[in-house]
Amino acid sequence: MRSVADQLAAVLAAAAPMPPLDVVLSDADGCIVARDVVAEADVPVVPMADRDGYAVLAADARGAGELPVVDDVPVTGSRLRHVPGTAVLVAAGAPLPVGADAVVPLEASDRGRAKVALRAAVAPGEGVRQAGQDARAGSTVLAAGTRVGPRHLALAAAVGRSRLWVRPTPRVVVVTIGDELVEAGRRLRDGTVHDADAHALVAAAREAGAAAVRVGPVPDDRAVLREVVADQLVRADLLVLVGGLSAGPWDTVGDVLAGLPDVRVDQVAMTPGGRMGFGVVPGAVLPVDDGAPGVIVAALPGHPVDALLTFEMFLRPALRAMAGQVTLYRPNVRAAVARAWASPAGLTQVVPATVVGSPGEGYTATPLEPGVESLAALARANALVVVPEDTTMVAAGDLVSCLVLEG
Ligand SMILES: Nc1nc2c(c(=O)[nH]1)N[C@H]1C(S)=C(S)[C@@H](COP(=O)(O)OP(=O)(O)OC[C@H]3O[C@@H](n4cnc5c(N)ncnc54)[C@H](O)[C@@H]3O)O[C@H]1N2
Ligand code: MOO
Secondary structure, three states, X not given: OEOHHHHHHHHHHHOOOOOOEEEEHHHHOOOEEOOOEEOOOOEOOOOEEOOOEEEEOHHHHOOOEEEEEEEEEOOOOOOOEOOOOOEEEEOOOOEOOEOEOEEEEHHHEOOOOOEEEEOOOOOOOOOEEOOXXXXXXXXXXXXXXXXXXXXXXXHHHHOOOOEEEXXXXXXXXXXXXXXXXXXXXXXXXXXXXXXXXXXXXXXXXXXXXXXXXXXXXXXXXXXXXXXXXXXXXXXXXXXXXXXXXXXXXXXXXXXXXXXXXXXXXXXXXXXXXXXXXXXXXXXOOOOOOOOOOOEXXXXXXXXXXXXXXXXXXHHXXXXXXXXXXXXXXXXXXXXXXXXXXXXXXXXXXXXXXXXXXXXXXXXXXXXXXXXXXXXHHHHHOOEEXXXXXXXXXXXXXXXXXXXXXXX
């Protein structure tokens, strides 16, 4: 039996960050930046009017007064030289004439084209977007480790980058296994159950930052499973097999994994769940690059609570590491438990719970059916209490460590 800590260390040791790729902006969304992006020039490159109006020297427009309008600049116009004592009609986004330091908005004028009466004073800098205001030349605008989202795409495009070096999104294939599995929506016959794991694990992998697809359900047939594994190894960075991991003659995963020398099945000291296959199949991706990490193969127990909690404890951090995320774990809070429960000796117990409170007042965790595998309880929880191996009793008021779930 392996401790949770040892298993997590083994999993993380295999979960190398994906080798960086240079991708077009549209493919970078959601990925982690692998190389800093430095702005080559100021953005905007020159000061710009940020409103339609009159570019002036603020000192010339201190009181209400009239100025001759000597030129006008549309948004695509070239940069003029401003003559003190004059005004230039400018569009919002037009380059500010050199020497002007403010823009009086149209609404504060009589909108004259030859000369203009200004009704308001402006301070230097008013109505102007300064050069480098969005990004300064030479500055790092996106640091390695940043997760690319809409704001970062805007900035990358604004500094003129059409491509970014990112860690590509890990690809996950989820294979559910079992003769008894039936797609949700289909009628159940004797002994069949709806396949709950495929949907859950694909969503969990996506939430962890991966691109995930499902394959199956695959029947309890070794030859079929072998073929599915061989097919999927070429398109996955992480291949997750779910179910078929029991000890009976019907269970196929142990035998199929035995054909992959670096993949082993362990009983991890965790409850619920615990039985887990894990390893790396080197060179499964052709052609083999230098340093190509190979494909991680993991096998999870089939019950949806076991499958989800085993994914949560081991594969979610692994996927985040592969994606290049800096933070691998969920936020953790300490909470006082609302009522007591027992925890098995020698096993890390994971208990769905509802946690309420605030950083100021502290948090309270109410366990949901501890010791019982209930998918409804797991779905209702907003946190998971992690009870250490050596704790056999959690008393009311004890402080426990809780992983905070989303949603
Ligand atoms: N004699 C022994 N039997 C078992 C041992 C053992 O040591 N000796 N270990 C037990 C442990 S611990 C676990 S964990 C399981 C591992 O087997 P699986 O979870 O892989 O077994 P399955 O039969 O595939 O599934 C268990 C349960 O979950 C249901 N299931 C499976 N897949 C799905 C799915 N996609 N959606 C919904 N439900 C699913 C399945 O129908 C079963 O009811 O082995 C123990 N046995
Ligand atoms: O290992 Mo099993 O997943 O204990 O229930």
